[in-house]
Amino acid sequence: MINYEQYARVVLQKGINLKKGQNLLISCNAGNYDLARSLATEAYTLGAGFVEISVQDNYITKARLAAQSGDELTYIPNYQIGKAHQLLSEDWARIRIDSTEEQDVLGDVDSDKLSLLSKASRTALRFVSTSMMNGEHSWCVICAPGPQWAKKVLGDKATTEELWDVLKPVLRLDREDPALAWEEHGHDLWNRCKILNEMKLDRLHFEAEGTDLIIGLNGIGRWHGGPGSLPDGRMVFNNLPTEEVFTTPDFTRCNGTVRTTKALKVLESPVEGAWFRFEEGKVVDFGADKGQDVLKQFLDMDEGARSLGEVALVDETSPIAASGLIFGSILYDENASCHIALGAGYPFCLELPPGTTGEETLKSYGCNSSLLHTDFMIGSPSLNVTGYDREGKAFSLIRSGRFVLA
Structure with a gap:
């Protein structure tokens, strides 16, 4: 044992x-x-x-x-x-x-x-x-x-x-002090978020084979990654392992086509080779090599299931990606690959007025609402991601699957 x-x-x-x-x-x-x-x-x-x-x-x-x-x-x-x-x-x-x-x-x-x-x-x-x-x-x-x-x-x-x-x-359990290793890794992810937040990006453009997708970001959105803060000030890692930096996009602003790069579970059932076409924030067409029926059930679960609640950037040099393995677990595979999530957005990624609650109010701030939140991996060694600010200035974020953040 x-x-x-x-x-x-x-x-x-x-x-x-x-x-x-x-x-x-x-x-x-x-x-x-x-x-x-x-x-x-x-x-x-x-x-x-x-x-x-x-x-x-x-x-x-x-x-x-x-x-x-x-x-x-x-x-x-x-x-x-x-x-x-x-x-x-x-x-x-x-x-x-x-x-x-x-x-x-x-x-x-x-x-x-x-x-x-x-x-x-x-x-x-x-x-x-x-x-x-x-x-x-x-x-x-x-x-x-x-x-x-x-x-x-x-x-x-x-x-x-x-x-x-x-x-x-x-899991950094091979380190002399695993807890300290996670603290240091958390600081690295915070620094990456700091750079992205300072760019004040308006949208992201994902390009790879089968993918040409533009995701609009939220003007009050913030990038998060590493440990998060609880109301009492304690810091926690919601996922172990974690390699991502992520934010809540404007769920009304997504256009283009995207193809998943890893198999995953949807409603606890396997789905492979999924693709989606978005228009004005909603999935208007989709398909899958395996599990298309359950994917349809997912998309029809509620109105918010066809829109984005998260977009996350992950470097192909993360320990999980570097292993070269497909784990068949969303927790592991999402931390080896850039990904998007269909379904509910994270309110804590938005700088909302104090006391902001309620689905319709959150939606008015661009935060999607749904019973669901499922990640779909879209990263690959050939993926390029470019960010644009509101003036149209371009920032190279990822080239050939690796962060450049220039």
């Missing part, structure tokens, strides 16, 4: 910055329960008040989808909603371990049923995702190696231990 003690400590101290007495919810699958247990054990060592592990299971979800239909799939127990309110009111921290051991379980289910189930859950618990995206509480998404994920990334004969050896340098 892999010793996760050091990893758990970094996640708890840098990922969620657990404070003494704070309660913690850890979500995982059966295949990554060992890491969840290590996190819980270390959390109590660090002074957690109460720790709960919640096991999610795509196999059970698949069984429900096969057996039920209609209103049966939209049932959400009231206790789940009450519990969610309690966790927010008590400022619980959250860690989600991505479902890398169950990646393909829902790949062949009825996409209409999956959409119905997902929409019901997302609608009932939307207040939770809104609070998280507003940066009001501490949360972190991570992954754990397992036999299925190892085979998917490294080949049929690969072991969990071999995948762990690949992940350790990506």
Whole structure:
């Protein structure tokens, strides 16, 4: 069994910055329960008040989808909603371990049923995702190696231990002081954001094979990356690993065509070779080599699913990209590649007037609203990104996949 003690400590101290007495919810699958247990054990060592592990299971979800239909799939127990309110009111921290051991379980289910189930859950618990995206509480998404994920990334004969050896340098666990290494990396990302913010960019132009896309930025938008600040001043990394700098674009200003460069999960189902054509901020045409049906369900989930909520820049020299591997996890692959997200935008990336709330008000400031937020990787070694300010001055940001920021 892999010793996760050091990893758990970094996640708890840098990922969620657990404070003494704070309660913690850890979500995982059966295949990554060992890491969840290590996190819980270390959390109590660090002074957690109460720790709960919640096991999610795509196999059970698949069984429900096969057996039920209609209103049966939209049932959400009231206790789940009450519990969610309690966790927010008590400022619980959250860690989600991505479902890398169950990646393909829902790949062949009825996409209409999956959409119905997902929409019901997302609608009932939307207040939770809104609070998280507003940066009001501490949360972190991570992954754990397992036999299925190892085979998917490294080949049929690969072991969990071999995948762990690949992940350790990506997670900076090979450093003498991993926590300090994350602090230093966070400062590097902050500096990159500082440069971008000083440019006061109006729009970005992405160009590569199959991609010619112009994304309008928000006049009150700010670039973020590395650790973010909680209301009490604590700094947290919402993703470990993270290599991106990102902002919330103006969801009404996107035109052109873009092709994804990595496979991903949409509504927990695999999608490959996706492409989109935007006009005036909305997807007006799309396709995919695999998973087109579930992609359609995603885009039809609500009005905001067809518009952008995020644009992120990632250097092809990031440790994840440099590995040359496709991880099949959005968390890892998005940090190896420039990406866009369809769905809800991040209000904390906008310099909004104090007390600004409500979907329509946020939309009036150019921040998209949706039940969804899914990243689509569009970066490659051939990608060029050029920024333009309001006067039309051009800034070379990325050439051949690498930051130049000139």
